[in-house]
Amino acid sequence: RQLIEPSRTATFDWMHIIFVHGVFGVHMGQVMWRLKDEGVSYEKMNEFIQKFQWPQQHAKNCGKDTCIPKRARSCWDSVVFKCTASEGLSLMPILARYFTKFMHRDPAPSAVARGIAANFLQLVFVVHLILRSARCKVTPVSLQHAIRDYVHGFSRLYGRQIMIIKFHLLLHLPAHLQKYGFLPNCFVHERKHKGSKKYANHNTNTASNWDGCLLRDVTCHHMIVLQDGTIFSCEMALLQPYTPPAKVLEALIGQFGRGTYAVSKSARVRGGDQVSVGDVVLYRDGANTCAGKLGMLASADVHGELILVALMDGFTHEETTYGNDVWKPTGLMRVCLLASVDAPCAWCPHGDGNVLTLRPVWMQ
Numbered sequence: 001r002q003l004i005e006p007s008r009t010a011t012f013d014w015m016h017i018i019f020v021h022g023v024f025g026v027h028m029g030q031v032m033w034r035l036k037d038e039g040v041s042y043e044k045m046n047e048f049i050q051k052f053q054w055p056q057q058h059a060k061n062c063g064k065d066t067c068i069p070k071r072a073r074s075c076w077d078s079v080v081f082k083c084t085a086s087e088g089l090s091l092m093p094i095l096a097r098y099f100t101k102f103m104h105r106d107p108a109p110s111a112v113a114r115g116i117a118a119n120f121l122q123l124v125f126v127v128h129l130i131l132r133s134a135r136c137k138v139t140p141v142s143l144q145h146a147i148r149d150y151v152h153g154f155s156r157l158y159g160r161q162i163m164i165i166k167f168h169l170l171l172h173l174p175a176h177l178q179k180y181g182f183l184p185n186c187f188v189h190e191r192k193h194k195g196s197k198k199y200a201n202h203n204t205n206t207a208s209n210w211d212g213c214l215l216r217d218v219t220c221h222h223m224i225v226l227q228d229g230t231i232f233s234c235e236m237a238l239l240q241p242y243t244p245p246a247k248v249l250e251a252l253i254g255q256f257g258r259g260t261y262a263v264s265k266s267a268r269v270r271g272g273d274q275v276s277v278g279d280v281v282l283y284r285d286g287a288n289t290c291a292g293k294l295g296m297l298a299s300a301d302v303h304g305e306l307i308l309v310a311l312m313d314g315f316t317h318e319e320t321t322y323g324n325d326v327w328k329p330t331g332l333m334r335v336c337l338l339a340s341v342d343a344p345c346a347w348c349p350h351g352d353g354n355v356l357t358l359r360p361v362w363m364q
Contacts (some may be wrong), residue, residue, distance in 0.1 A: 011176045014130050015185040019085035022166045023123065028081030028095075029105045030158050031120055031320050038113045040102065042072035048098050052358070057265070057346030063087035063094075063344075085187060089127075093346060093358040096124045100322045119157055122150040124361065130173070130183055131362035135271055142172035152178060176296040195221060234272050236308055236338055238264035238299050252298060255335070259302035267308070269295045269341045279344040280357055281312070283336055291315045291327050291345075292334055308338035318354060326354045 008016040018024050019272035032040060054062040061360050065071065066083045075082050083091070099117040100107065109117070147170050155163065177183055199217040203210060242263035244252060252261050275281050278292050292312035300307045314334035315327035343360050350356035 002083070003173050011180060011184065012172055013184050013186045014173060015085050015187055015190075017166045017169045017173075018123075018127065019083075019088040020190075022164070023170060024081075024088050025081045025083070026162065027120060027154065028121055028163055029075060029079040030162065031099075031116055032075070032081065034116055034158075035102075038102075038109050041353040042067045042076065043069075045098065046072070049091070049094055051348040052094055052346045053280075053348065054346050055274075055279045057274040057275065057344065058086070060088050061086035061090065063091040064205070066091065076260050085190065085298050089187075089361075090125055090346075092127055092361045096121060096361070097322065097324060097358055104322070106292060116157060117152075119150070119153040122146070122153055126150050126170070128361045133177060133183055133358075135362060139175070139321055140178040143177055144328070147171060232267075236270065237267070237268050238262060238297055238308065239266045239268060239274070240264060241299065244298065248296070252300060256300045256302050256307065259300050261298060261300055263296060263298045265297070267310075267338060269338060271343070273343050275341060275344045276309075280312070280347045280355065282357065282359070282363070283340050283341045283346050285336070285340070289342070290317075291325065291355075295333065297338070309335055310341055313334050313353060321356070326350050327357060329353065329355065 016022060019052055032042065032045075049064060049067060049263045052064075053158050054064070061084060063083055063086075066087055067075075071082065100121050103117045108114075111241075126143070126146050129138050129146055131136050133143070151163075151167055151170060154167070173183060196214065199221070199333070200214050203217070205213075218302050236287050241264045243261040244261055248263060249261055253259075266274055268274055275294060275297070277294050277297065280291060281294055282289055282291050287350070293315045294310055294312045296311040298309050298311065300309065312329045312334050314332050316330055318325070318326040319326050343363065345360055
């Protein structure tokens with residue numbers, strides 16, 4: 001304690017508070033149970049989720065299978081929505097869309113049902129503020145008010161007896177934001193568990209120094225990974241770039257002039273997000289937010305200036321519905337700087353060849 005006072009330097013991990021046996025699972029389990037007489041079911045939720053496609057970066061942990069019959073039975077029996085942290089976070093904008101539409105459906109749901117849906121959207125707003133705090137200024141007071149309103153609303157609807165300790169831990173996050181300026185999470189640390197398990201699961205000789213063998217394997221693996229000098233970089237860049245094919249190179253020279261070119265299937269954009277060819281992304285054109293489907297990612301080193309660009313099938317804006325946007329693909333290629341790309345987004349078809357994009361939670 002002469003060096004450091006643990007209780008005064010600790011912070012709670014919001015990922016575990018909300019998504020790992022936490023607030024989100026308890027809340028969604030109650031929502032599904034309470035709204036069963038209003039036509040909300042895991043079967044219908046699954047049908048809604050299956051309409052969407054996620055960015056390739058999140059495709060493996062997007063939550064697309066969380067409501068399939070086998071998993072739904074387990075969730076229903078325990079009255080807890082069971083999913084991984086990555087699945088829960090990826091589902092947030094989809095569930096927000098679902099319950100916003102539910103509140104405005106015809107015939108209108110009961111007042112109690114609308115309150116249940118509205119309270120879940122309060123949780124979405126809390127996550128929205130937490131995610132935004134890593135990208136721009138979020139005041140601790142605004143987060144405090146959002147968490148207070150959410151917890152009070154939950155308590156009134158469901159009672160305090162089912163509120164696990166992590167509901168209380170939520171209340172400490174504004175103070176941590178005030179003290180440290182940001183709210184760290186353990187998503188990356190949890191993913192690192194897979195590295196050690198990869199070696200531990202195959203090391204079945206426990207008669208010798210099993211711990212030391214595992215430590216050596218993991219250390220060697222880590223040293224190899226560290227040879228990639230870009231692993232800790234947050235700068236915009238093409239990931240695993242390669243020389244473009246002849247026809248593509250000719251087209252790029254025609255667009256930008258003679259220089260050194262590279263293309264890639266994925267790239268890192270502002271904020272550390274990763275975009276891939278085939279993703280639907282949101283990008284800025286002046287003061288306007290636009291959307292398109294990525295067709296190519298390229299870098300052009302012309303006259304000593306490095307230009308990172310994204311080529312995409314352009315969309316035109318049709319309408320905004322419940323805070324999300326409907327676009328019509330134009331079939332025309334658009335070229336924009338990689339710096340103008342905000343984020344990839346989940347999307348689904350929306351009739352007549354249109355596309356509905358869901359803004360990431362931190363952008364809503």
